[in-house]
Amino acid sequence: MPLLSRSGRVALLLGLNIIMFLAELIVGYTTGSLALIADAFHMLSDVLSQIIALYAIRVGCLNVSSCQRPLYMVSLVS
Numbered sequence: 001m002p003l004l005s006r007s008g009r010v011a012l013l014l015g016l017n018i019i020m021f022l023a024e025l026i027v028g029y030t031t032g033s034l035a036l037i038a039d040a041f042h043m044l045s046d047v048l049s050q051i052i053a054l055y056a057i058r059v060g061c062l063n064v065s066s067c068q069r070p071l072y073m074v075s076l077v078s
């Protein structure tokens with residue numbers, strides 16, 4: 001049995017991505033690096049797709065058989 005549930009793992013990844021987004025944004029603005037700022041906003045798009053995935057897991061995946069349709073919709077959106 002895994003240490004974290006599926007939504008727990010996505011939430012952990014979401015938290016790490018938010019930290020990396022903020023760190024890249026702050027360092028990018030303080031050093032004037034356009035590459036870091038651009039990658040920070042790329043990570044922001046990753047954060048938004050992980051929020052959608054977390055929503056689909058928590059709302060749509062109440063059991064395994066009903067889990068397919070929300071995950072297909074999330075993959076289409078993200």
Ligand SMILES: [Zn+2]
Nearest residue numbers: 042043045046
């Ligand atoms: Zn990415």
